[in-house]
Amino acid sequence: MRLSRPERIFNVLNYTFFTLLGVTTLLPFVNLLAKSLSSENAVVSGNVNLLPVGLQLGTYRFVLQDAAFLNAFRVSVTLTLVGTALSLFLTTITAYPLSKTRLRGRKWLLLMFIFTMLFSGGLIPTYLLMHDLHLVNTLPVLFLPAMVNVYNMLIIKNYFEGLPDSLEESAKIDGAGHFRILFFIYVPLSLPVLATIALFFAVYFWNDYFNAMIYITNPSLKPMQLFLKELLAASSDFIRNAALNADEAMNTSPQSIQAASIIIATVPILLVYPFLQKYFVKGVLVGSVKE
Amino acid sequence: MASRPFGASRSRARTPVWKSVRADWDLYLLLLPGICFLLLFKYAPMYGIAIAFKDFRIFDGIAASPWVGFKHFERLIESGEFAAVLRNTLAISLLKIAILFPVPIVVAILLNEMKQMLFKRSIQTVIYLPHFLSWIIVSGLFIDLLSVNGGIVNKWLEQMGFEPVAFFLDNRYFRSVLIATAGWKETGWSTIVYLAAFSAIDPGLYEAARIDGASRFRQIWHVTLPGIAPIIVLMFILRLGSLFEAGTEQILAMYNPTVYKVSDVIGTYVYRVGLGRQEYSFTTAVGLFESVIGFILVLSGNVLSRKYLRRGIW
Numbered sequence: 001m002r003l004s005r006p007e008r009i010f011n012v013l014n015y016t017f018f019t020l021l022g023v024t025t026l027l028p029f030v031n032l033l034a035k036s037l038s039s040e041n042a043v044v045s046g047n048v049n050l051l052p053v054g055l056q057l058g059t060y061r062f063v064l065q066d067a068a069f070l071n072a073f074r075v076s077v078t079l080t081l082v083g084t085a086l087s088l089f090l091t092t093i094t095a096y097p098l099s100k101t102r103l104r105g106r107k108w109l110l111l112m113f114i115f116t117m118l119f120s121g122g123l124i125p126t127y128l129l130m131h132d133l134h135l136v137n138t139l140p141v142l143f144l145p146a147m148v149n150v151y152n153m154l155i156i157k158n159y160f161e162g163l164p165d166s167l168e169e170s171a172k173i174d175g176a177g178h179f180r181i182l183f184f185i186y187v188p189l190s191l192p193v194l195a196t197i198a199l200f201f202a203v204y205f206w207n208d209y210f211n212a213m214i215y216i217t218n219p220s221l222k223p224m225q226l227f228l229k230e231l232l233a234a235s236s237d238f239i240r241n242a243a244l245n246a247d248e249a250m251n252t253s254p255q256s257i258q259a260a261s262i263i264i265a266t267v268p269i270l271l272v273y274p275f276l277q278k279y280f281v282k283g284v285l286v287g288s289v290k291e
Numbered sequence: 292m293a294s295r296p297f298g299a300s301r302s303r304a305r306t307p308v309w310k311s312v313r314a315d316w317d318l319y320l321l322l323l324p325g326i327c328f329l330l331l332f333k334y335a336p337m338y339g340i341a342i343a344f345k346d347f348r349i350f351d352g353i354a355a356s357p358w359v360g361f362k363h364f365e366r367l368i369e370s371g372e373f374a375a376v377l378r379n380t381l382a383i384s385l386l387k388i389a390i391l392f393p394v395p396i397v398v399a400i401l402l403n404e405m406k407q408m409l410f411k412r413s414i415q416t417v418i419y420l421p422h423f424l425s426w427i428i429v430s431g432l433f434i435d436l437l438s439v440n441g442g443i444v445n446k447w448l449e450q451m452g453f454e455p456v457a458f459f460l461d462n463r464y465f466r467s468v469l470i471a472t473a474g475w476k477e478t479g480w481s482t483i484v485y486l487a488a489f490s491a492i493d494p495g496l497y498e499a500a501r502i503d504g505a506s507r508f509r510q511i512w513h514v515t516l517p518g519i520a521p522i523i524v525l526m527f528i529l530r531l532g533s534l535f536e537a538g539t540e541q542i543l544a545m546y547n548p549t550v551y552k553v554s555d556v557i558g559t560y561v562y563r564v565g566l567g568r569q570e571y572s573f574t575t576a577v578g579l580f581e582s583v584i585g586f587i588l589v590l591s592g593n594v595l596s597r598k599y600l601r602r603g604i605w
Contacts, residue, residue, distance in 0.1 A: 004506070006506070006508075007506070007507055010404075010507070010508075014401055014404060014405060015405070015407075015410065017401065018401070018402070018405070018410070018414045021398070021414070021418060022413075022414050022417045022418065024475070025417050025418050025420065025421060025475065025479065026417060027436075028432040028433060028435075028436050028475075029432070031435070031436055031443055032431075032432055032435055032436075035435065035441075043441050044440055044441050045441060046440065046441035046442070046443075046445075046446050047441075048441070048443075049443055049446075090324055090325060090328065091325075093321045093322075093324065093325065094321070094322060094324070094325030094326075096318075096321055097315075097318040097319065097321050097322040098322070100315075100318060102315075103315060103318055104308060104311035104312060104315070105308075109322070109326075112326075112329065113325075113329060116329065116333040116334070118585075118586050118589050118590070119337075119582055119583075119585075119586045120333065120336065120337070120582060121333070121334075121335075121336025121337040121338075121339050121340055122336070122339075122340065122561070122575060122578030122579060122581075122582055123558075123561050123562060123565060123566075123574075123578055124339070124342070124561065124565045124566070124571050124574055124575045124578060125336035125337070125338075125339025125340055125342070125575060125578075126332075126336040126339070127565075127566060128336075128339055128342075128349075128353075128571070129332075129335055129336050129339060144328075144332065145332040147328055147332075148325065148328045148329050148332055148333060153325075177317050178315075178317040178318050178321065179317055179321070182321065203423055206425070207423075207424070207425035207426075207427075208425075209425060209426070209427050209540075209544070210539075210540055210543065213543075214562070214566060225425050225427045225428075226427075228427045228428070228431065229427045229544065232427070232430065232431050232434065255435070255441065258431065258435075259435065262428055262431040262432065265428060266424065266428055269423050269424065273420065273423065276423055277416060277419055280419075280423075281419075281483055284483050284484065284487075285483070285487045
């Protein structure tokens, strides 16, 4: 198809625009990666652009041997695995009954769930509740409240509603109760949706720092993101600028080590990213573009 | 089993509740854990909202703390501190909406015009990525990039003859940093909804436009934009519903005392003053204020949406 001149110019501009957009998106990573592999002197004097200066791997060696870092990593992995498994289970068994139109009281039950998406008790009442339940500084506090995710539950519910009734009917004729129908018929047929929701939960748990920040003070229970936050805060720009003497500067973590910590914390997400992209995009489409 | 009439209400009039529950006992059993969790973790805290009307003493508990009526709400209205917080919340939120709402739409349209599939997919892979990073990682990336000691942005500024800028410490620039980093993180991801909406547009309309001699640009103007207008309005209404959520997690990860003046928002204020200064009752009142207004906004938005677009949010 022959393109007119304005259209060809548009194409060139379009491709240029997106190249720039891609570069802008990747720039912070490349820069940080370079810094993590550079000597501290080069980093602090501002000589690192996109390529490492004074290449060294000591930072990574240090971080991967740091007990506190490894512990935080372990906590995050545990939290993500346990939290995702439990959340997926709870969300699925909640979605199934709500997908049955003949369930008595369905409308009211749905309303009860959806209402919590619009209105909540707020930070302080929730914190006080956790305090009263003696959940502060425990691992469960980081996943228990999140297990009731109405948005995810609705996605699964909608999917279940789309499955043909004949499945349930023929299973019932064979004498199956709802437990069997759910776990042996519906779940196997819903694997893509469930994978998507599992990934939604996993990313949430891996990235959460806020809940850890307000509930966890025990150092051995700090997940990765909170660990990183404290690492950064200990030598944020604020202190870097204010610390004019060598003593204070010594106590703050070298920038190259911080950079390495961040890069390592990003690796799990990057590893899973191809799956994330595929399933998340589908999930967004299912969740938002409803007829 | 006799065939049931379509509407459930008719069968409801015939069977008493306990019979329906007994018949579907396994369904209700499956539902039970979810409901328990819901009641415990979502509804129980709502009871705690009562402390907004009391002088809460943590050792006395909610019931035993004295009732003070609207005292905290009066303080809210009169507090200069809160007024500044509210100002920041609205300013940052509205700025974010004004700047960051249109951008994904434009990017989606431009992306849609890209015919080279490989390039398009690669770019999409790249721009979706920041969405999956935590705000801690994003703040780490940008604190480093914008740093005064060794950050490349400041180096470029210096090379161009400008003074270096402490972006995270400067009240003139910090909000821009918040908006720019939020854009970096979410713009790519936000295009997905619009890209999906494009595929819902009837290709016949494009055909008709082409036959009438419309250039690509006119096609975008007359077919694409009207086609995604409903989704744009819906997304806008949804966005307005969270007007008071100016990005608490982001700001908590990025702010510091120097820039509280321009970036302390309701969410960060409740955290700092509520948990930090332990002013539980007052900040619960603040939180209640935010929740109620947010609720009204979302409901009104849904009403408007149903009325004019014939579809609601759920």
